Amino acid sequence: MSENLSKNWKDRLIYTDRVDDRGRMRAVANNLILHLHPTKVPAPALRWSYTWGLGGLSALLAVILIVTGVLLMFRYDASVERAYTSIQYMETQVFFGSMIRSLHHWSANLLVVTAFLHLLRVFYTAGFKQGRSANWLIGIILLLMVVAFNFTGYLLPWDQLAYWAITVGTSLLGYIPLAGDVISNLLLAGPEVGQGALRNFYAIHVAVLPALLIVMMSYHFWKVRKDGGISQPLPQLDEKGKPVERVERLTTIPYLVRKEFLAAAVLIAFLAIWAMLVPAPLEALANPTHPPNPAKAAWYFMGLQELLLHMHPLAAMILPGIIMLAIVFLPYWDKDESDIGIYFRSNVGKITAVFGVVLALILTPLLVFLDEYWIDLPAILPGWPVILSNGLLPLLLSLGGLLAIYFAMRLVAKANRSEALVGLFTFVITGFIILTIIGIFFRGANMALVGVR
Amino acid sequence: MTNQSNSQVTRRDFLKLGVGALSALAVLEIGGASLLFMKPRTLEGEFGGVVNAGTVDSFTPGSVVHFPNSRFYLIRSQEGGFLAVYQRCTHLGCSVEWEVDKGQFFCPCHASSFDMVGNVQNPPAPRALDTFPVTIEDGQVWVDTGTIQSRDTFAVEQLAYAP
Numbered sequence: 001m002s003e004n005l006s007k008n009w010k011d012r013l014i015y016t017d018r019v020d021d022r023g024r025m026r027a028v029a030n031n032l033i034l035h036l037h038p039t040k041v042p043a044p045a046l047r048w049s050y051t052w053g054l055g056g057l058s059a060l061l062a063v064i065l066i067v068t069g070v071l072l073m074f075r076y077d078a079s080v081e082r083a084y085t086s087i088q089y090m091e092t093q094v095f096f097g098s099m100i101r102s103l104h105h106w107s108a109n110l111l112v113v114t115a116f117l118h119l120l121r122v123f124y125t126a127g128f129k130q131g132r133s134a135n136w137l138i139g140i141i142l143l144l145m146v147v148a149f150n151f152t153g154y155l156l157p158w159d160q161l162a163y164w165a166i167t168v169g170t171s172l173l174g175y176i177p178l179a180g181d182v183i184s185n186l187l188l189a190g191p192e193v194g195q196g197a198l199r200n201f202y203a204i205h206v207a208v209l210p211a212l213l214i215v216m217m218s219y220h221f222w223k224v225r226k227d228g229g230i231s232q233p234l235p236q237l238d239e240k241g242k243p244v245e246r247v248e249r250l251t252t253i254p255y256l257v258r259k260e261f262l263a264a265a266v267l268i269a270f271l272a273i274w275a276m277l278v279p280a281p282l283e284a285l286a287n288p289t290h291p292p293n294p295a296k297a298a299w300y301f302m303g304l305q306e307l308l309l310h311m312h313p314l315a316a317m318i319l320p321g322i323i324m325l326a327i328v329f330l331p332y333w334d335k336d337e338s339d340i341g342i343y344f345r346s347n348v349g350k351i352t353a354v355f356g357v358v359l360a361l362i363l364t365p366l367l368v369f370l371d372e373y374w375i376d377l378p379a380i381l382p383g384w385p386v387i388l389s390n391g392l393l394p395l396l397l398s399l400g401g402l403l404a405i406y407f408a409m410r411l412v413a414k415a416n417r418s419e420a421l422v423g424l425f426t427f428v429i430t431g432f433i434i435l436t437i438i439g440i441f442f443r444g445a446n447m448a449l450v451g452v453r
Numbered sequence: 454m455t456n457q458s459n460s461q462v463t464r465r466d467f468l469k470l471g472v473g474a475l476s477a478l479a480v481l482e483i484g485g486a487s488l489l490f491m492k493p494r495t496l497e498g499e500f501g502g503v504v505n506a507g508t509v510d511s512f513t514p515g516s517v518v519h520f521p522n523s524r525f526y527l528i529r530s531q532e533g534g535f536l537a538v539y540q541r542c543t544h545l546g547c548s549v550e551w552e553v554d555k556g557q558f559f560c561p562c563h564a565s566s567f568d569m570v571g572n573v574q575n576p577p578a579p580r581a582l583d584t585f586p587v588t589i590e591d592g593q594v595w596v597d598t599g600t601i602q603s604r605d606t607f608a609v610e611q612l613a614y615a616p
Contacts, residue, residue, distance in 0.1 A: 164547065168562065171546030186491060190501060191601055192524070192541060200491065289521040289540070291547040293561035308545075309563065309577070378576070386579065446564040 033257060036221060038229060041256055043248040045230050050125065053263040054118035060264050061111040062217065064271070065149075066210065068104040076156065078202035080195045083158040084285045091282060098279050103271060105280035108150055110271070112300050115143045123330075123425060124353075126340045126418070127231040133331030135223040140328055142216055145209060147300065152205040154298050155198060163286035164295040166201075167193050168305070175313040192288070233341035294447045302439030303432045309447060310371045312391030319398055323428055336418045345418050352409050352423030359405065360430035368438055372449055402428070500524045506537075506594040509615050517551050517569065523598050525585055526551060526558070528569060534612025537596045538571045539583040543603075549582065558582065570607040580605050587613035 013032075044050065075094055077086040090097035119139060122128060128136035155166045170193070173184040189196025224230060235243040250256070283292075297305045308316040326333070339345040344353050381389040405427055409420035444450035462470075504523045512518060512529040519526050519540075528536040538558075540548045547562035557574060558567040566575040571582035581604050586597045592615070604611065 164562075167546045171544075174546075186488070189491065192500075192546065194500075288524070289519075289548050290550075291561055295547050295562040312579075313545075386576070446561065448564075 031253070033253060037252045037256060038225060040249040040251055041229060042232055043250050045232055046250065046256060046259060048259075051230065052117070052121060053259070054114050054121055056260055056263060057267055058111060058114045058118055059217065059221075060267060061107045061114060062213065064107045064268075065104060065111065068100050068107065069206065069210075071100050072104055073206060078156065078198055080158065080198055083156065083198060087157045087159075087282060091279070099275055102275035102278070102280045106275055106278070107271060108153060109299075111146055112150060115146050119143055120429065122231075124343055124422070125231055126334075126342070126345065128331045129231065129334070129337045129340045130227070132223075132227050132231070135220060135227060136331055137328055138216060138220050138223065140324075142213070142220060145213055145216065149205065149209050149213070150298060150300065152201040152209065155193070155201045156205065157282055158198065158286050159283040160286055160292055161281065161283045163193060163288065164291050165297045165301075166197070167291075168295055168297050169301060170197075172304075172308075172313060172317065175317065177314070194288075231341045234338060293445050294443055296439070296443070299436070299440050303436035306368070306435040306439035306443070310368070311394045312387055314387065315391040315395040319395055322399065327425075330421070334418045334421050336416065339418055345422055348413065348415050349419040349422045352413055352415050352419050353426045355409070355413065356405075356423040356426030356428075357430050360427045360434060363401075364431045364434040365438070368435075368449075501599050504596045504598055506596050509535075509589060509592050509594055512594070517553075519551060520596075523596065524548075525596060525598060527587075527594065527596065528571075530570070530612055532612075534609075534614050535587045535589065535594060536570060536607075536612055537585040537587050539585060539601060541583065542578055543573075543580050543582060544578040570611075572607050581607055584611060589613060589615045 072090075075086060075090050075097065077083055087101070090101055092098075122136070122139065151166075151169060155162045170184055170188055173187070174180045176183065185191065187197070187200060188194070189200050232247070235247065236245070238244050296302065304316065304320060307319065310316075311319070339349075344350045377389045377393060378384070378386050381393075402424060406420055406424045409415045409423045410417070413420075413423070415423065438449075442449055500523050504520065506518075506520065506527050512527065512535070514529050514533050515531045517526050517528050521540075524540050525537045526540060528538060530536070542549050542560040542562065542565055544560065544563055544565050547560050549558040549560045549565075549567065551557075552559050556569055558571070560566070560578065563577050564575065565573065565578035567578065567582050568574050571584070573579075573581060584602045584604065586600055586602065588595045588597070
């Protein structure tokens with residue numbers, strides 16, 4: 001057997017069988033890459049303009065984060081006294097310390113973006129249909145885990161940014177009725193952010209979440225294959241029920257792997273250059289008595305924080321919660337499988353999507369301005385408790401507005417359920433992005449609206 | 454064997470049920486132990502413990518003194534009563550600052566403000582600043598920072614006087 005095995009050590013890493021004529025087929029079956037991918041994939045599924053490679057890029061970022069994260073663990077000290085100085089030391093004294101931290105920081109931020117865009121891609125190509133509801137849910141859980149990773153990692157440098165973003169973020173939990181304070185106390189190991197919270201966040205960030213992530217990611221990949229690969233349009237059938245044209249299928253090696261390597265190379269090059277040019281931020285040491293003004297959460301929470309300025313905190317959590325649930329249950333709401341694999345479902349879907357974008361572009365800033373300068377619901381309804389006037393009422397108005405948009409698309413645009421949901425989803429996502437932009441760029445001291453700096 | 458129709462639990466079902474119940478119990482035990490393991494840690498003398506603020510006489514009536522390490526402001530009213538308010542804003546947990554010239558606590562995060570006894574002057578804060586129990590023994594003021602008391606508004610009964 002040994003004389004038939006490839007002499008090349010690299011081949012031995014991925015092939016487990018002898019390399020002769022008969023063994024070549026088995027080699028394909030035993031290839032490590034082919035445990036991840038099927039042996040053949042439909043040619044249209046390989047187009048950049050279909051997937052944009054977002055799932056693969058997210059997975060690559062996860063790998064980069066694990067590698068750089070393990071390196072950081074060797075140099076980081078999760079104690080209130082030493083956390084900040086250990087980061088300072090890393091930034092100034094440790095070989096490649098600043099670079100490794102910067103790579104970790106920017107990969108983490110980029111992963112929020114690519115995972116979110118991946119969700120958008122899957123939604124717009126109806127990738128949650130044809131029995132893919134379980135993987136759709138796993139994907140949403142993975143996205144939430146990415147956010148949880150970012151949130152717990154945010155505290156670790158123990159600078160002003162970290163301390164106050166986590167203080168504001170965890171205070172939100174306090175508004176959950178009954179259980180809120182208990183959860184917040186457990187997470188923070190006390191009433192406010194301190195040594196216990198730093199330790200807890202560190203353990204969650206470097207042990208609990210990575211273990212869960214690896215399990216969930218593996219499951220996500222495995223399920224893609226079990227669901228029959230990524231979503232593709234249904235074949236067009238002639239009168240006899242035969243496909244009009246055969247979809248070409250290409251072998252994974254080299255056609256898919258080649259593209260993946262290209263995307264990975266471009267991403268790594270981009271990240272390396274970016275990390276060298278823009279170091280990860282580090283503000284002054286955390287000072288529990290002096291919050292910065294304005295105190296802002298991490299950028300991906302700015303949409304929520306903006307919502308919070310306009311509604312009672314309970315309402316500002318229930319509204320995104322309901323939207324999140326609606327997104328989770330989307331596969332049960334939109335069961336029309338005829339439009340799978342087609343961007344925006346149809347021409348009507350394209351129109352509803354554009355309508356959603358335009359409506360959100362007009363309505364969101366308008367409502368923010370109205371609430372900021374003219375409408376003060378608690379003042380208009382003085383007899384009402386604030387939880388009704390500034391909580392339940394805006395919540396019901398928002399939900400009513402979303403329903404109105406949905407039915408307007410159904411009735412006026414004559415959209416079917418699938419197409420109307422494209423419009424509604426687009427409206428919600430665009431609105432959320434606009435709120436995030438307002439929160440990041442247009443909120444100054446005392447969280448007042450300001451122009452761009 | 455007489456009431457065969459009633460005895461639907463077979464030996465296999467019983468064992469399955471037993472293993473399931475025992476597993477559930479084990480999960481509860483491990484979960485409970487983990488929660489207790491992670492329960493909030495507090496230290497005596499620091500924030501979270503009972504703090505000695507000083508003698509009664511060292512605080513002039515109508516004054517507000519900040520204890521940054523213990524996270525509270527000790528307020529002495531004009532009548533001489535003591536009130537310890539938690540510096541944490543009731544909106545989203547930022548630290549409020551005492552502004553002497555305006556006579557108010559101000560939160561820079563979302564611009565809430567509170568008057569001298571912690572009542573909300575300006576929302577979004579939903580309720581008055583939380584307080585800690587104050588006890589006065591032998592002319593010494595003690596503040597229990599381990600017990601956070603929430604309240605909607607200020608009431609005269611919240612003031613602590615020397616016995």
